[in-house]
Amino acid sequence: MSDFISNFWSNYVAVASLLSILGCVLLLWLTARKRVASDADNTTGHVWDEDLRESNNPLPMWWVGLFILTIVFSVGYLAVFPGLGSFAGTQAWSSRAEYQADVAKATQALEPVYARYTPLSIEEAARDPQARAIGERLFMNNCAQCHGSDARGSKGFPNLTDADWLHGGAPEKIVESITKGRVGVMPPAAAMVGSPDDVKNVANYVLSLSGEPHDSVRAGLGKSKFAACAACHGIGGVGNPALGAPRLNDRIWLHGYGEAAIVQIINEGKHSAMPAQEGRLTEAQIKLLASYVWGMSNPSTTSATSTGTP
Known part of the structure; x- marks a missing residue:
């Protein structure tokens, strides 16, 4: 809600939300006050299928209580969480902040995993089976959408498995491309x-x-x-x-x-x-991703003996 760039839409959402709640309150109040004239047998006079009659009984109080609780909950929700146009709520909660917190938590939990490969160069990481496995998953999650799951690209998207590089195929150039992105x-x-x-x-x-x-x-x-x-x-x-x-x-x-x-x-x-991956991926993730990409275009080097943790 708070991402709207026009005040009109913020106000529109806020007014529509409040009017909806007010409408529910009025509907509940009016129906509680209205009394339908009934016959001596406490029916409304409506008959279906010749003998099916509608009784004039009020709603059970537990049912009415649920309606009231729903209204109270909606008012409380809109006060605490975003829902009234650009108003962020008293807790200032947002899905973006929640996502960033989850990413930070996951990054912290994975730091020991990536720390094992920090001393390795790009070439050494490309020869480490575990490092390559991590790099492959990073590639599948962040690069395969354009370059393909086999990294062979398609029209408009470069093949990463050959020796043809637009900006250079040296390890540091691959890291630079992933980190800063490229515009052609x-x-x-x-x-x-x-x-x-x-x-x-x-x-x-x-x-x-x-x-x-x-x-x-x-x-x-x-x-x-x-x-x-x-x-x-x-x-x-x-x-x-x-x-x-x-x-x-x-x-x-x-x-x-x-x-x-x-x-x-x-x-x-x-x-x-x-697109640049800086800010989306950590430096350690970019390093392992670069080692995987470099290894695909240098397959003879990745078949050497692993230099990392067996």
Whole structure:
């Protein structure tokens, strides 16, 4: 309730809640005062199925008491807990604070588990079976939604099991990516390349860099126009990890393959983002997660003898 950004909605919820309680009180009071005229046999005169008559008996007091208790409880609840628009209640309780307290409690309880791996480097943790098991669970809970449970990614989401890294695959770079997140922006470049025909020529030149099927005539014409792209992707499409610009001279296509896909990216640009895990995961969790990711792209190192606790 207190997350509303408009005072109108806060007031609307508060008024609706109070009117609902007041309505229940009035309904209970009016029905208690009203007396239905009854016949001598204490019935209301309503008859169903020829012989089924409605008696004019008041509600049992225990039933009336339940209605009263419900009203009292609702008033007390709205006074203590949030429910009246932006009013936070006398206890200032919130689901966010409750969640943060639970996370802090769980983090404290898990500190001894992660402390065992603090002395290990990323490479050593990647060779420790228990550390890898913890890293795998962290990956499944925090990364698999985008990169897939097998970490092979999909269109728009990088494959983490190969040696192709947009921002570098060194352990410290993986830690940096997980901690701070990444934002990738390629601006629309059609205006810099030239005419729509020039864009197609550049697309075919990019295809030729990776040895993919292409129109060699168009590729030859697009080589000089590629200069507008080389500022980020490098001469020959070698990529630039400092900018997060992908290599264009391999056969790894993050946002789609073929002339049409490349033309679309040149015309429209591309924006992608990986959220930062800093604040969500502890430093120890990020370290084990990074070791698991690094190990998936360096499988030969993880098959070595474990250096951690057996």
